[in-house]
Structures are given as C-alpha cells and as structure tokens.
Amino acid sequence: MIKKISTKNIGPSPSMELEFGERLNLITGDNGLGKSFLLDIAWWAMTRSWPAELNSKLSIGKIALPTIKKEKAIIKCSFSGKTKDIATNFEYSAQLESWRVLRGRPGMPGLVFYAMVDGSFAVWDPARNYWKEKGQQQEKERPSAYIFSPKDVWDGLERDDGTWLCNGLIRDWAGWQKEQGRPFGILSSVLEVLSPLFDEKLEPGKLTRISLDDVRDMPTIKMPYGQDVPVVHCSSGMKRIIALAYFLVWCWEEHLKAKELLGEEPELNAIFLVDEVESHLHPKWQRTILRSIMDVMEKLNSEAKTQLIAVTHSPLIMASAETLFDPEKDGWFDLDMVKGEVSLLKRDFVRQGDISDWLTSEAFDLKSSYSLEAERVMEEASHVLSDETVDKEKVVELYDRLRAVLSDTDPFWIRWNFVAERKGWYR
Structure with missing residues (x-):
C-alpha cells in the first residue's frame, strides 16, 4: 500500500505532501x-512509469x-512492501529528460489499478510487470505496465511488434460467456457488485451481432425495460462501469495464471486510483460507487486488502462516504487557493448530513x-431585510425577482414574510 508522497518543483504548487490512509482516500x-x-x-x-510514455495513444498521464x-x-514516496516499508527519492534529469531511478528492483506495493478520467485504464501487476527491462543499457531498472486507451479496453491491446497483450x-x-467458466462467473458477480441498486443490477444478456460487417459476437446487458442492449450502445455511465468490471476481471485472471506459472500465491494487496469517480454516473449510482469499488476485490479474493484513492467533484460522493469513513484508516485531502498559491490540506471528515451542505462545506x-x-x-x-430605510418600490422589485428564482415553498420566504409583515410592507 502507498503511504506517502511529496513533491518539489513540479505540478501547480512549489511543494506538496500527502500521507494516505490505509483504506479510503478522497481528494477534492x-x-x-x-x-x-x-x-x-x-x-x-x-510503478516507475508514466502512462502516456507506455501508450502513445493517451492524451493524459504525461511525465511530470x-x-x-x-x-x-x-x-x-514511501509504501509498504511485502516484507518492509520502502522509502524512495527520485530526481529529474534534464539531460536524460527522465526521472532518475536507483539501480535495483523496486518494492512491491501490490496490484495497482488506475482508472483515468477519459476512460483509459492502467494496471501494474507484480506477477507480470516485475522484471528488468531487456536490452536497455541505462542506469535505471523499472517494471513495465499495461496501459489501455479507451479503444484498447474494448477492442484489445496490441504491442508494436504485433503481439496481442489483451x-x-x-x-x-464473448469467449467467457460461451465457455461459462470461472471468468464469466466472476464477471457476472463483479457487475452485480458495481450495480447502483439491488433491483437494477447489471446482468449479462445474450450474445448478438450488430452489423453485417462486424463478425464479432457482441455482449449485451439486460435492461430493466426487457431488452438486451449491446454493450457498445449502452450509456456513457454504464460503459464506464462495464469497462471497469471487465478490466478488473481480466487483470485478476491474468494475475492468477501468472502466479500459477511462478508457483506463487495470488497477491492480497490492491490499490485503486480512480479519477473523477462519479464521471458519467447518475446520482443514484454516485451514492453507491465508493462502497462498490471497495467491495469488488472481495469478489475476486475474500482475503484481499484494498486501498482506494479517489478524486471527486461530487457532493453525492462525499455524502456517500459518511457511513464508510473511518478516521483511523481513511483520509480526506482538499486542494485550495490560499494567497495565490495552491495548498493541499488534510481535512477532518465531518458528516454534513444533507447533500446540499456538502456544497457549502470546505470540499x-x-x-x-x-x-x-x-x-x-x-x-x-x-441586506434589505435589515435596512430600516428601504422604500416600498424597492421591496416590490425584490419580491418580483425572488418569485422568479425561488419555489413557492422555499424556506427563505418564511424569513421574508415575517419581516415584511412586521414592517408593514404588505399593507
């Protein structure tokens, strides 16, 4: 698990420092x-890699x-490895146009998943990416990683030499569904966990074809209105969840196969990095997505330990965390402008109750x-309510403007009507 990162002379602030909670971490x-x-x-x-360096199709994830x-x-940075905590410093080299990395194999924080805001995904698997890069005479050793553009997730990831990685x-x-083996069972379970409500669960439908020119068997999702909709025709929100479910199952299946070849036990630590966790999701889905992501690894391995680091702009996400947040294990970090500089603060997580109160909170x-x-x-x-000299014409003007922007049952009318009657504005 990652424990701490700090930066100097990169990014929007001269320096930043962030000490993560071991379980849930929210960044606003x-x-x-x-x-x-x-x-x-x-x-x-x-992982010692920048996503865009490993997949040139990405427009994000560039080197800092x-x-x-x-x-x-x-x-x-520091993180807990398999046997001990590891602290490492990296310095940028202008001559090499890269970050200097000390010789020696990096530590193993666990399986690392990164869901980027544009639908790209990345995974670092200690069973498959933990080796010395072949044929490179340079001062650094680093593992590679699997980086998927949005198109790669759906259509497959191909290496430059023509080898298919996914x-x-x-x-x-389609292949899993035809075989009806373990991967399809796990996929169905993960889709159910990631569903917004119990009575609206995501469930695979029958395979279909969508075009005379596309010979692929197309997966579908059973919709509540009785149709099986091809996954490529689903909404943006459903596509993001479907892609996440597939990506996790694919990563886990490949991890198990690699560990079996190595004669090792599966990894128990998993770190999720999720940018704009609410992206494309309906409010009812936003209220459940945090818990769903935290629970999904249990479907893959009941002994797994999960750390989630999620970026959000949504008050619904923050409200949904109220029943999850444990100050001993979790953290909330807030970026603000303070005297013309970006400041990163770890804030106390205080329950706001009503979602609208989160909008006016420090988040x-x-x-x-x-x-x-x-x-x-x-x-x-x-201001007018406390002004003893206001004329009636101004009061009438404000009343009309309030009627144009407030509902008839808005609580503000209680205060307005009380003062208006006391001051005789309605006479």
Missing part, C-alpha cells in the same frame, strides 16, 4: 489545482516536468446550493 478541489496530478504521481511512485528549469525537481472486452466477454466552497442568480437576489434581499 477546484479544476486545475492538481487532483489528477497527484494520482499520476502516486502511480509513478508505485520541473516548474522552474534551473531548480531540482524531486518526488519522494483481446479486449468484446472478444474476451466545494460554494456560498449556497442555489443557482447563481438566486444566490445573488437572496443576498440583496437579506
């Missing part, structure tokens, strides 16, 4: 303040570069949960 903050950057750094710390070229850029969701799912820093137009009119109206 405005756009452009470094949430995805922190996930990329965590991935690098555990120094902010000030003439100053040192440093990444420090058949892709469509072919693998999202909004003044209210209303529309911007309603917020402005209500602020003006609040």
Whole structure:
C-alpha cells in the first residue's frame, strides 16, 4: 500500500505532501489545482512509469516536468512492501529528460489499478510487470505496465511488434460467456457488485451481432425495460462501469495464471486510483460507487486488502462516504487557493448530513446550493431585510425577482414574510 508522497518543483504548487490512509482516500478541489496530478504521481511512485510514455495513444498521464528549469525537481514516496516499508527519492534529469531511478528492483506495493478520467485504464501487476527491462543499457531498472486507451479496453491491446497483450472486452466477454467458466462467473458477480441498486443490477444478456460487417459476437446487458442492449450502445455511465468490471476481471485472471506459472500465491494487496469517480454516473449510482469499488476485490479474493484513492467533484460522493469513513484508516485531502498559491490540506471528515451542505462545506466552497442568480437576489434581499430605510418600490422589485428564482415553498420566504409583515410592507 502507498503511504506517502511529496513533491518539489513540479505540478501547480512549489511543494506538496500527502500521507494516505490505509483504506479510503478522497481528494477534492477546484479544476486545475492538481487532483489528477497527484494520482499520476502516486502511480509513478508505485510503478516507475508514466502512462502516456507506455501508450502513445493517451492524451493524459504525461511525465511530470520541473516548474522552474534551473531548480531540482524531486518526488519522494514511501509504501509498504511485502516484507518492509520502502522509502524512495527520485530526481529529474534534464539531460536524460527522465526521472532518475536507483539501480535495483523496486518494492512491491501490490496490484495497482488506475482508472483515468477519459476512460483509459492502467494496471501494474507484480506477477507480470516485475522484471528488468531487456536490452536497455541505462542506469535505471523499472517494471513495465499495461496501459489501455479507451479503444484498447474494448477492442484489445496490441504491442508494436504485433503481439496481442489483451483481446479486449468484446472478444474476451464473448469467449467467457460461451465457455461459462470461472471468468464469466466472476464477471457476472463483479457487475452485480458495481450495480447502483439491488433491483437494477447489471446482468449479462445474450450474445448478438450488430452489423453485417462486424463478425464479432457482441455482449449485451439486460435492461430493466426487457431488452438486451449491446454493450457498445449502452450509456456513457454504464460503459464506464462495464469497462471497469471487465478490466478488473481480466487483470485478476491474468494475475492468477501468472502466479500459477511462478508457483506463487495470488497477491492480497490492491490499490485503486480512480479519477473523477462519479464521471458519467447518475446520482443514484454516485451514492453507491465508493462502497462498490471497495467491495469488488472481495469478489475476486475474500482475503484481499484494498486501498482506494479517489478524486471527486461530487457532493453525492462525499455524502456517500459518511457511513464508510473511518478516521483511523481513511483520509480526506482538499486542494485550495490560499494567497495565490495552491495548498493541499488534510481535512477532518465531518458528516454534513444533507447533500446540499456538502456544497457549502470546505470540499466545494460554494456560498449556497442555489443557482447563481438566486444566490445573488437572496443576498440583496437579506441586506434589505435589515435596512430600516428601504422604500416600498424597492421591496416590490425584490419580491418580483425572488418569485422568479425561488419555489413557492422555499424556506427563505418564511424569513421574508415575517419581516415584511412586521414592517408593514404588505399593507
């Protein structure tokens, strides 16, 4: 499990330091303040690879570069390995245009999964990626990793030499379903765990064809309205969950096969990095996705220990964490602008109750949960309520504007009507 990362002279802040909880970690903050950057750094710390360097089709996951070229850029990290805790420092080399890595094999934090915001996925498997790179005369040793663009997840991952590393969701799912073996059973179970509600579970339908020109058997999902819909025609939210389910099952199956060849036991530690965990998901799905991801490894291995690091912009995600969060094991980290600089703070997780209260909390820093137009009119109206010299014409104008932005049952009317009657505005 990853324990700590710190950076100097890279990213949006001169320096950052983050000490993870051993189980659930949530990262919030405005756009452009470094949430995805922190996930990329965590991935690098555990795998010594940048996703875009291993798969040129990615537009994200690029190498981190120094902010000030003439100053040192440093990444420090520590994580718990199989036998001991490991701390490592990396320094950027402008001459090599890469990060210097000390000789020697890296530690093994466990299986590392990275779900990127654009639908790309990455996995680092200690059973398959933990070797010295062949034929390279350089000062560093690092493991490789499997990096999937969104298209690779569905259609397969092919190496430059023509070797197929993965058949892709469509072919693998169809093959598993025809065989009716362990992989298909696990896939069905994982889909059920990742479903939003018990009565709306994701369930594989019958294989079908979608085109005269496409000879592949196409997996389908049983929809609640009675149709089997091809997975390529599902909604964006369903596609993301379907892709995640397949990716996890494929990774686990390949991990088991590799461990069997090596004569070793399966890995028990799994680290999930998830960018914008709520992406494309309906609110009812946002309320369950955190618990689902934390539970899914149990379907693969009941003894597995899971660490989740999730970036979110959603108050529903934060509200859903209220029944999960354990201050002894978990952490909430918030990125804010403070005096013109990006600041990373570990905040106390306090239950807000109502989801709208999360919008006005330190996580999202909004003044209210209303529309911007309603917020402005209500602020003006609040000043008028305490103004003893306001004229009736102004009161009528504000009343009409409030009627245009508030519902008839909005709590603000209670305060407005009380003051209006006391001051005789309705006479």
